[in-house]
Amino acid sequence: MSINDNLKNHESIHSVKVLIKHRRTGEFIARKSLLTDLFQISHINCVRNAFIAGFILMISRQTITDLIHYGRFNWTFELLFQTVGKLHIVAIVWSLMTLSTAFTVFYGTYMWINNRKFVGVYLKFYDIIWLLIYVCYLTGLMVIPSWQIIKYQLPIVSSAIILAEQLRQLMKIHSFVRENVGKILQQSNKSIDQKLSFEFSHFNQYLYFLFAPTLLYRDNYPRTSIIQWNIVMKMFGQFIIILFLVYNIITNFWMPIFTRFFTNDDITFEFMISTIFDLMLPGVLIVILSFYGFFHCWLNGFAELLRFADRMFYEDWWNLTSAATFWRSWNVVVHDWLYVYVYQDLRKLSNGNRNLSTSCVVLLSAIFHEYFMIVSLGFFSPILIAWFGLFGVLFRFAFPRAKGTRWNIVLLTFVPICVAIIPYFYVLEVSARYFPSKRKTFWNIMFNNDKPSNYEL
Template sequence: MSEVKEEMPTINRRHSGTVHSLKISIKRRRTGEFIARNSMLTDLFQVSHIKCVRNAFAAGFIIMILRHMVNDFLHYGRLNWTFELLSLTVGKLHIVVLVWTLMTLSASFGVYYGSYMWTHHRRSDGINSRNVVIGSYDMIWLTIYICYLAGLMVIPCWQIIYHQLPLVSSAIIIAEQLRLLMKVHSFVRENVRKMSKQTISASDQQLSHLHQYLYFLFVPTLIYRDTYPRTSTIEWNVAWKMFGQFLLLLILVYQLIAYYWMPVFAQCFAVNEITLEFVITAIFDLMLPGTLIIILTFYGFFHCWMNGFAELLQFADRMFYEDWWNFTSAATFWRSWNVIVHDWLYVYVYKDLTTIFSGSRNLSTACVVILSAIFHEYFMIVSLGFLSPILIAWFGLFGMAFRFAFPQTKGSQWNILLLTFIPICAGIIPFLYALEVSARSSPSERESFSKMTSTSSKQSKSDL
């Protein structure tokens, strides 16, 4: 331990503020607080003992890729990588770009200039003469705002259904839709709060500037502020490194899904009767690759993707996650896994519900958990094209049960227990969705699915 402590680095960045040590970076932050700090793994990887763990993962994946290459050359005399899964799930990207562009433009200029019109006319002498008139005027703009949010929810979904977009293309649109919804709501709420504290004769300049809002739309945070801590320069080597790692991780995730998950999914389409033995075997076969997919997705998105964009935009607060791997309670995990969304839910949902429910924290927490489960299920419904409330049941019911059953537990035994549920979730959830897809598929779709997975199944068997 003494050797590890000696290697604990300081954050050597070009921040305008004070340099923070690793100990400050690890301690619990205040929600909505923005200070210059690195991501936790950025600092931990400067410790040789921790960096060795990442290198071990990299070595393991290199061996996995070499294994596939060697087997291909031994059995086929060439590389025999299949891309049927990629062609099936990704397509019509011109529609994706068009829908994303229209959503972004409406969220950028439509929302800002709508807010400007509300602010400007609200301060005119005619509007401000009586509070009753102000209330009616605000209700009109509130109705317009709600209609805009409804349009932002409905129109992209309609385009997905109309153009029959594949899985990944649909998921990209829905992910961006939810991101813009939360961004827009944060901007409107913060400016409404700011305007409500000002006098009637205040200057129009008190509304946030357009360049501040446009910057907020692309920085990796969902809490709006007029200013954020910034770095003085862009380290292009860091940005290229982050995006390069993200691309490599995408390839690894694809390999895991195509060669380890798809053969198991193919069995769901092939069997005539679902037996208990088949269910247990399939779930355990999905657990290990599912856990690796979760780890790679976390590292690729929350560390590489977020840090890459933060570097390009000189965004200095890199606290996108905390040490969720040390969690001993479900509440700690949800706070630490995705800090960005957690902060938004806490500021704009939990605190409002606590006020509405007269300070009832448990009821507010339950509503936040259910709302989060609903939006996760909404993401899956639109992406997959059918309703199967698996995530609502799993995260809404089981997640809530764990949240209240283990509120403030401590000790390594609880960390082991809760870490065990990660591979269990990684096995059960995809298996249930595979069963649902199999049950809903027509015979022709079953043949198409079996054809797509046949190459993966043969490859997996040859490896064994």
């Protein structure tokens, strides 16, 4: 490599560090995703090429093995058909949710603000009525789609699509309402001479926000001048390829491990340790592919399609040394929403108690993750609440400002352990319900009950 190439690489690395350092929560500026900048460095791009080569070899191995043993491709999509189905119901539920979020929320908020002409006690009573309407609407948006999932017994992936959209729209609704409430309160605190005419958000601004890759509402975002269709096709094309790779890893590496739960009568300590370690490597590959596929490809594809110029959807979580900064950097989109609308509001209510506010944010995140799993799987086993809610809080306070390479190693070691233990316990719970006479579910253990568990949806 020439001296000029080395200088360009060093300049690229320096510019990326400056970009990360000056990022502020809730601030929107035109910037690229971190990996987009890093892939301009030949040394970093080589790592991606190594992953691509590894996946090509993995697919080639499977193909050659099928041709040798069966004389044909033996690619099975049985798992796909079992986990994805009834897509017409998914489309109907998603359409109704989106139409309701687009029109009911916008015009309901407009009616509340436009008719807010009372004073004194009447104004408070008027606001309380609309607050109750707002809470009832959010409750309905939580309950009705979940009820449809249970009623039609949707497969796990189909359920996950509806639940992911449900939670995304809930956060977007709260952000839109919260920001406009903030405008009203700012106007109310001004004197008569200082008050300006209040301009409510336009419907096209709100509609753009519903599909933009952010959960923080602003009337205007930095926009690019044109849509680069080659980038759109590249991002969504890579996303489809990653879906295929994740499915291939699950069917060829995870599913043979999961069958052990249904073929072995006894779950021994040796079985548990060997199974967890066997799940680690495929689990890490799934996490890396899922992160790159969603946070980089999917979100960048939509950002380019909508000319959304701020592409900072994640930070360099792989370099971090504490649990707090890890969760903050893994998913910038959700973290910003939690920080602005949960953490900051709780700090105001608790007179600046940071530890209480942080603990509530972690627990709220764990509860919504657990809710996602409850409705998708059809039963309640508090694995994510215990793992993220309990261990997440402990890690947060045990290593709040840890520094150094050794802590980065600890964190990177914890990731594969996490992605192996969580599916292990969920499959163990499923197998306990499959063999109720031989194994106990979580609730059987908790209440020392030998009868099959009834804690199913």
